[in-house]
Amino acid sequence: MPADDLDKTDRAILAALQNDGRMSNARLAETVGLSETPCARRLKRLENDGYIDQYRAMLSRTALGLGVVAFVHVRFAVHDRATATRFEREVQAIPRILSCHNVSGSADYVLQIVARDLDDYGAFMRDELRCLPGVTSVESALSLREVKPYGGLPLS
Template sequence: MTTDLDKTDRAILAALQNDGRMSNARLAETVGLSETPCARRLKRLESEGYIDQYRAMLSRSALGFGVVAFVYVRFAVHDRTVATRFEREVQAIPRILSCHNVSGSADYILQVVARDLDDYGTFMRDEMRSLPGVTSVESALSLREVKANGGLPLS
């Protein structure tokens, strides 16, 4: 699918990854097009699924989430029904920012936020350990974020 993108399409996508609120006029100027062809290309990129959505990136620290943890979840029994229930329940928990089914020693890796370590401990005890199929959890706490929300490579 990405082979259909030319240099200008990639420039549009890169500009929007940096500033999703960019006006069409500014976007057109940034990529060297007039406004109408730029708007047409943008509409095509959206309709072809290259742009999933537009959203605001919120500040975790300003909202009081001082802890970021990566949680390695393991199942003892690998049952499709249990995994489906686990995934459905995970999607309903707002403090779980992402969940990936992975290969290796863990079955899933989750990125979780909490206000502080006490809040994180309570979440682990009351919510994580009671999710369907979970037999083991291991946490890695982020000490410092080096890079966040990087855009996709478009070269």
């Protein structure tokens, strides 16, 4: 189903679940102004149609002792499919790399990385990131503070 086929109620269900993925069907139905059975049917359809990928908890970086967030531009000297495939496969296996985007512009990839502190981040750069296939240069931008955390996708 194309996104244009989502009605106001479908969008309200998706918005409510982005704010609280553990919301019960009863509370969700009340929030969007439906009775429980039609709400459950709509939710099942939204899941089956792929609008909801998964449910997960948002963990606190601070509570977990991950005080450093870095956005890293990675550059390759040689651009071949095999190297990119190996790089992407290895990045997938590193938990502290929260996201990886293949981008246009001066960098080949932009990564979001977390670390306990600057020493931990430096060791990760030296011992892991710079050793990945294809990497010839990296440029880090350290987050000083998060102004707007990930709050979900726009649904308007």
